Amino acid sequence: MVLTTLSVIKADIGSYVGHVMVHPKLIEVATEELSKAINDKIIDDFRVMSCGDDLELIMTHGRGTDDKTIHGLAWEAFSKAVRHAKELKLYAAGQDLLADSFTGTVKGLGPGVAEMEFEERASDPVVIFMADKTGPGAWNYPLFKIFADPFNTIGFVIDSRLSDGFAFTVMDMVKGARIELKCPQEIYSLLLFIGTTGRYCIESVHRNSDGETAAVSSTQRLNLIAGRYVGKDDPVCIVRCQSGFPAVGEVLEPFSFPHLVPGWMRGSHNGPLMPVSLKDAKPTRFDGPPRVVAPGFQIANRKMVGPLDLFDDLAFDSARAKALELADLMRLHGPFEPHRLQLEEMEYTSLPELEKRLANRWKPI
Ligand code: F6R
Ligand code: MG
Ligand code: MG
Numbered sequence: 001m002v003l004t005t006l007s008v009i010k011a012d013i014g015s016y017v018g019h020v021m022v023h024p025k026l027i028e029v030a031t032e033e034l035s036k037a038i039n040d041k042i043i044d045d046f047r048v049m050s051c052g053d054d055l056e057l058i059m060t061h062g063r064g065t066d067d068k069t070i071h072g073l074a075w076e077a078f079s080k081a082v083r084h085a086k087e088l089k090l091y092a093a094g095q096d097l098l099a100d101s102f103t104g105t106v107k108g109l110g111p112g113v114a115e116m117e118f119e120e121r122a123s124d125p126v127v128i129f130m131a132d133k134t135g136p137g138a139w140n141y142p143l144f145k146i147f148a149d150p151f152n153t154i155g156f157v158i159d160s161r162l163s164d165g166f167a168f169t170v171m172d173m174v175k176g177a178r179i180e181l182k183c184p185q186e187i188y189s190l191l192l193f194i195g196t197t198g199r200y201c202i203e204s205v206h207r208n209s210d211g212e213t214a215a216v217s218s219t220q221r222l223n224l225i226a227g228r229y230v231g232k233d234d235p236v237c238i239v240r241c242q243s244g245f246p247a248v249g250e251v252l253e254p255f256s257f258p259h260l261v262p263g264w265m266r267g268s269h270n271g272p273l274m275p276v277s278l279k280d281a282k283p284t285r286f287d288g289p290p291r292v293v294a295p296g297f298q299i300a301n302r303k304m305v306g307p308l309d310l311f312d313d314l315a316f317d318s319a320r321a322k323a324l325e326l327a328d329l330m331r332l333h334g335p336f337e338p339h340r341l342q343l344e345e346m347e348y349t350s351l352p353e354l355e356k357r358l359a360n361r362w363k364p365i
Contacts, residue, residue, distance in 0.1 A: 003117050004302045005067070007059045008128055008236045009074040010218070011111040014085030014093035015053030021282055022050035023090055026081040030055060033077035042069055044302035051281045051293050052132025053092075054234050055081065058295075060302045065115040068104050074111065075102040112136075112218035114236045116204075121243060124299040127251050127310060129237040131273065133283050134263030134290040136173075136235040137197025138273055139217045142254035143168070144194060146239065146246050147205050147214065148183040153250040156184075161244040164209040170194060171203045171219050182208060198262055198345045207244070215239045234263075252294060252310055258323035260330075260338075264288040267347030269339055271330055274323035277312035289327045 016023050027048050034046040034057065043061040050056055057074050061067075078097055085093035096110035107113055118124070131138055145152040147166040155162040167182045170193050181190045193200040205215040217237035241248045258272035264286060271289040281293045295307030333339035343351060 001119050003062065003064070004120050004299060005061050005064055005070075005115060005117045006126065006238060006299065007061070007065070007067075007070055007074075007113070007115040008056060008130075008218075008238060009059075009071070009106060009111050009113050009115075010054050010056040010130070010234070010236055011078050011096035012053045012092065012234065013055060013078050013082045013096055014088075014090035016088070016090050018091050019053045019287055020284055022053060022055050023085070023088060025084050025088065026055055026090075029081045029084050030057060030077045033080055034059065034073070037073050042073060045304050047295075047304060047307060049130070049278070049295060049307070051130040051278075052234070052283045052291060054130065054132055056130050056236065058128060058304070060299065060304055062302060065117055066105060066107070071104070071106045071113075072102055075106055075109070078111065107220065110220075112220050112233060112236055114216045114218045114238050116213045116216045116238055116240075118213055118240070120299060120301070123242070125241045125248060125296065126299060127239045127241060127248065127294050127296045128307075129239070129292055129294055130234075130281075131236070131290060131292040132234045132281065133267075133271075133288045134235070134261040134273060135198070135233050135267075136201040136217055136219050137194075137199075138235060138261040138263070138290070138292075139237045140194040140197050140200070140202055141259045143202045143205060143215060143217070143237070144191070145254035146251050148187055148190070152253050153246045155246055155250060162246070164207070166214055167206045167208055168194075168202050169204045169206070170200050172200055173219065174199050178203060198341075212244075213240070214245050248296065248310070255292065255294070255311070256316065256319045258319050258326060260326070261290050262341055262345060263290045268341050268345075268349075269330070270341060271339075272323040272326040274327075275311040275316050275319055278307075278309045279312075285327065286331060289323060 030048045037043045043059045045060045047058045082094045098110040150156040165183045169180050171178045203219050218235045255275040260270045261273045264271040273290045276291050294310040296310045297304045297306035330339045
């Protein structure tokens with residue numbers, strides 16, 4: 001059996017102007033590095049892309065997930081790009097490379113990772129979602145809709161290949177534990193956890209009938225890794241489509257509603273997740289609002305055919321209009337919840353300092 005691995009490894013290693021966009025020089029440097037890896041037969045194909053200030057390395061190869069050589073290659077590409085980011089004095093140059101050297105995996109060192117290995121079908125369409133200014137819990141709502149909600153995915157009702165449903169692996173990002181819940185049987189239990197997006201996130205989805213991988217997402221939370229604020233852990237997610245998986249249109253459908261996600265300015269605000277074309281992944285208003293892009297590919301003999309810019313469609317114009325209206329409504333709250341996140345969820349807070357300064361002025365009631 002010939003297996004293909006699809007690896008998406010991303011990091012914010014510096015941007016311009018401020019936290020808005022990856023600079024073209026970084027794309028160029030990463031492209032050079034991955035081109036060499038093709039010549040050296042380390043990978044079969046790649047695309048270097050970006051979403052906002054996040055540099056995204058998309059690679060196909062035959063080395064399996066969590067492979068030291070692939071992770072080392074990504075680390076090297078990021079590190080080389082950081083040198084240029086520092087030369088250009090790009091903003092927050094080197095931000096997501098938390099370690100001084102590579103130790104066998106990029107997991108825990110800052111970059112976000114989503115990888116899956118599968119036997120290619122006669123035709124294998126995948127969608128890669130990449131978001132900026134939010135965290136991995138942002139995928140909970142759409143992944144639930146895609147893989148458990150018949151009002152979203154009509155395939156559950158009229159395609160018997162989908163009728164056994166899917167199992168969700170959920171990670172507790174605070175406790176560092178995972179659980180598998182099978183749907184449709186355990187929909188209610190699943191929802192109780194994944195509704196808390198800052199703590200629980202869907203790590204992967206598998207087909208109940210044969211265990212085939214349907215989706216994987218990056219679950220790294222930088223602020224928990226580093227124990228201090230180091231930027232939002234803008235997530236990626238790979239979803240396989242068609243012929244026994246939800247159709248491409250069913251996979252994109254949840255994004256017609258720009259649901260509220262934590263992130264946005266200073267990683268401390270709720271805002272709508274706006275689906276945009278690749279060229280519009282440029283979060284400027286109040287450092288946002290949070291954005292998601294959806295390049296689609298056909299995987300063919302470990303090569304990628306694409307990307308097709310799937311949100312570059314006027315059918316998503318009304319989602320964008322709703323997102324902008326929601327953004328206005330949320331912004332009107334200024335520093336008040338529910339726009340501003342609850343204290344425990346904020347990535348920036350001057351509260352401990354303020355508490356200390358005002359400690360003597362609080363009088364018991
Ligand atoms: C970064 C982000 C931005 C920054 C904000 C303040 O991913 O979301 O909103 O948090 O621009 O950045 P600093 O503290 O670097 O001035
Ligand atoms: Mg940044
Ligand atoms: Mg970012």
